[in-house]
Amino acid sequence: MDYWEFQETFGPLLSASLWKYLQHEEGENNSSKVLTLQEFTEYADSLMGTGMMNNNHMIELFMPVNNLLRTVLEAANIEVGENDQDFLGSLVQEITAEGEDLESVSSWFNVNCPRICKPVKDKITNIFANGGRYINHDKPIVSKLLSQVQMFFLQHSLPIEPYFTAKPRLSLDMLALEEQGKEFRHQWTFLSCEDKDNNFVARFEESVLGYHGATIGIFQMTSKEIFVLAADEEWKVDGHKFGGVIKGLTYGTNLFIKPDMSNVNKLEVWGCQGDKQKLEELERAKDAPPKLESYEAPKKTKAAAGDWKHNADKQLLEMAGMKFSNERR
Numbered sequence: 632m633d634y635w636e637f638q639e640t641f642g643p644l645l646s647a648s649l650w651k652y653l654q655h656e657e658g659e660n661n662s663s664k665v666l667t668l669q670e671f672t673e674y675a676d677s678l679m680g681t682g683m684m685n686n687n688h689m690i691e692l693f694m695p696v697n698n699l700l701r702t703v704l705e706a707a708n709i710e711v712g713e714n715d716q717d718f719l720g721s722l723v724q725e726i727t728a729e730g731e732d733l734e735s736v737s738s739w740f741n742v743n744c745p746r747i748c749k750p751v752k753d754k755i756t757n758i759f760a761n762g763g764r765y766i767n768h769d770k771p772i773v774s775k776l777l778s779q780v781q782m783f784f785l786q787h788s789l790p791i792e793p794y795f796t797a798k799p800r801l802s803l804d805m806l807a808l809e810e811q812g813k814e815f816r817h818q819w820t821f822l823s824c825e826d827k828d829n830n831f832v833a834r835f836e837e838s839v840l841g842y843h844g845a846t847i848g849i850f851q852m853t854s855k856e857i858f859v860l861a862a863d864e865e866w867k868v869d870g871h872k873f874g875g876v877i878k879g880l881t882y883g884t885n886l887f888i889k890p891d892m893s894n895v896n897k898l899e900v901w902g903c904q905g906d907k908q909k910l911e912e913l914e915r916a917k918d919a920p921p922k923l924e925s926y927e928a929p930k931k932t933k934a935a936a937g938d939w940k941h942n943a944d945k946q947l948l949e950m951a952g953m954k955f956s957n958e959r960r
Contacts, residue, residue, distance in 0.1 A: 632666050640758060644702040645751065648692050671759070687737040689748040696723050696736055699747075707750035707783060709771065715780040722784070746787045775824050776849045776857060776899050785847075785859055793845040793863050794903045819847065820902040831892050835900070839866040844904025850888065851897040858886045 638646040653666060693699040700719060704711060711719065729735045740747050774782050789795075823838030825831060839846055839862075848860040888895060 632671075634664065634666075637666060641754065642705045644698065644705045645754070648698075648702070652692055686741060686745065686748055687733070689751065690737050690740060691733050693751075694733065694736070695731070696726050699736075703747055703750050704780060704783065706754045709779045709783050711780055712778065715778055718778070718781060744784065744788045749787060770818065772819055772901070774849065774899060776851050776897060777859075789861060794847070794861065820904075822846070822900040822902050824899040825897065827892075827896055831895070831898075835892070835898060836866075836868070838900050840868065842866070842902050842904075844902060846903060847901040849899040849901075850886075850895050853894050853896050855896075860886075 632640070634646075634650060637650055640646075641649060650666070653671060654664060690699060693702045697719070700722065701711065726736060726739050729739070771779055772782055772786075773779075777785065786794075822842065823834065825834050825838075839848070843865050845864065846862045846866065848862065850858045850860065852858065892898075
């Protein structure tokens with residue numbers, strides 16, 4: 632594969648840094664060289680490990696921060712729109728608040744968004760498994776309150792458990808590639824999206840109560856601020872304090888939702904454990920007592936004379952010389 636094929640396969644941003652790394656070169660990319668499958672396997676495999684040190688190595692590869700963010704978005708097939716520019720600018724400022732050096736940036740990602748490089752690893756694995764072709768199976772979650780870029784960073788900031796049901800594969804091992812179709816692509820289930828009205832609270836409770844699993848609540852406040860509340864267990868109604876106050880929801884000084892949700896303009900709820908109806912069916916099946924199959928002994932029946940008259944076995948016995956009592960005179 633030459634550089635231009637490599638760029639077309641991996642994308643311009645990802646290929647720019649990855650080509651240098653795979654050929655162990657500094658400076659400008661040497662587009663005249665050809666990358667063999669053996670070289671690709673040997674060097675790409677070193678990127679696919681797990682742990683903080685490997686994550687730091689990947690972050691270093693795509694620095695500075697703005698390039699890193701846009702590279703992982705490209706790897707995830709997410710286009711950056713005009714409305715995402717302010718969000719990305721604010722995100723870069725937050726990431727580099729303690730410094731723009733590798734140590735400070737890596738520390739921020741390891742604490743706040745530890746799976747930031749997962750799309751890059753997934754894309755490398757996908758291309759390797761499909762003989763140099765990239766086959767995209769992922770279907771992005773479409774939110775009415777968050778853009779695709781914002782939803783991407785939300786999902787990659789959350790831990791695997793309990794918000795996703797399967798772990799991503801981070802290896803180029805050939806045995807793992809046989810399970811390529813089973814790679815982590817768990818989709819959240821849409822539960823509710825509500826505009827503010829008189830039944831706001833009731834409909835929110837209807838969507839989350841009884842859902843046995845983690846949920847993601849996206850709240851657009853009347854101030855136009857957007858907060859995301861990731862609940863790692865099912866919602867319940869009781870008289871105990873929740874979030875630090877007797878009524879309503881509060882988290883530190885950043886978020887306070889009034890008991891009647893009068894300061895919420897819109898909300899959207901996603902279930903992280905699958906379809907609510909299917910979960911309820913599984914829950915009922917799990918709690919139901921085992922069924923015991925009743926056994927009935929087969930009843931002995933005697934054929935009626937009318938049924939026996941034209942029976943084939945009777946005709947064979949008659950040919951052998953036997954006579955039956957109901958036919959004797």
